[in-house]
Amino acid sequence: MIKLPKTLESISTIEFQRLPRHIGIMMDGNGRWARQRGWSRLEGHRQGTQNVRRALDACARCGIRIVTLYVFSTENWGRPREEVEGFFELLAEVIDRETENFRRQGVRLIHSGALDGVPPVLAEKVRRAVDATRENRAYMLNVAFNYGGRMEILRAARRILEDGISPRALTEELFERYLYTAGLGDMDLVIRTGGDQRLSNFFPWQAARGVFYSTPTFWPDFDERELRKALEDYNRFWVGREE
Numbered sequence: 001m002i003k004l005p006k007t008l009e010s011i012s013t014i015e016f017q018r019l020p021r022h023i024g025i026m027m028d029g030n031g032r033w034a035r036q037r038g039w040s041r042l043e044g045h046r047q048g049t050q051n052v053r054r055a056l057d058a059c060a061r062c063g064i065r066i067v068t069l070y071v072f073s074t075e076n077w078g079r080p081r082e083e084v085e086g087f088f089e090l091l092a093e094v095i096d097r098e099t100e101n102f103r104r105q106g107v108r109l110i111h112s113g114a115l116d117g118v119p120p121v122l123a124e125k126v127r128r129a130v131d132a133t134r135e136n137r138a139y140m141l142n143v144a145f146n147y148g149g150r151m152e153i154l155r156a157a158r159r160i161l162e163d164g165i166s167p168r169a170l171t172e173e174l175f176e177r178y179l180y181t182a183g184l185g186d187m188d189l190v191i192r193t194g195g196d197q198r199l200s201n202f203f204p205w206q207a208a209r210g211v212f213y214s215t216p217t218f219w220p221d222f223d224e225r226e227l228r229k230a231l232e233d234y235n236r237f238w239v240g241r242e243e
Contacts, residue, residue, distance in 0.1 A: 016231055018238050020188030022066040029194030029218030042086040047220040049090050058224035066140040074148035092122050099129040106138030112180035113147035149204040181206055191230050193219040211237050
């Protein structure tokens with residue numbers, strides 16, 4: 001396993017004219033990656049979870065401090081039961097392995113999504129990981145687990161109504177306080193691995209003004225070189241454009 005430094009402060013080694021403050025990554029292609037090798041889809045997910053650490057390390061070296069990962073969407077419940085249960089076991093292993101590392105390294109874990117229907121043991125692990133890193137500020141890792149963009153917007157709207165907020169008092173800034181990502185700000189860059197061009201219900205509010213980048217590289221193979229390609233594309237987009 002790649003060892004991150006004790007702190008993620010001041011370790012940028014790649015220079016770009018413009019760096020995104022907040023990036024979102026749609027980690028797609030685990031199953032296709034495994035199929036090319038004659039392996040099971042679950043093994044693809046296992047390799048994908050192992051790549052999370054490498055990708056976060058690469059983001060830190062590039063000076064990116066806020067990362068959102070699309071781990072499991074509300075639509076993923078439609079996959080075969082064996083695959084879903086196996087993925088949950090892998091996720092539980094990652095949480096057990098990495099929570100203390102993140103706590104020591106200044107990484108704050110944030111959960112976007114619902115825990116309804118999630119196995120109780122896994123749901124409790126998620127809550128404990130979030131609580132254990134709550135005071136960290138050096139690096140923000142937002143994990144979209146059992147997440148759907150439309151569901152998030154409906155949830156925010158219901159909470160606003162429950163709080164009795166007047167329609168005239170509602171602003172974009174106020175609405176954002178009711179989202180899972182309150183305080184994280186918009187996503188500047190959204191990366192989708194695996195080649196698809198769809199947003200797939202991925203943070204429609206937060207990504208509304210972001211640059212979208214799709215790469216055919218499957219998630220288990222997404223490394224620092226691939227991240228740099230995305231950042232180069234992001235910079236090309238902004239050449240000659242005003243803020």
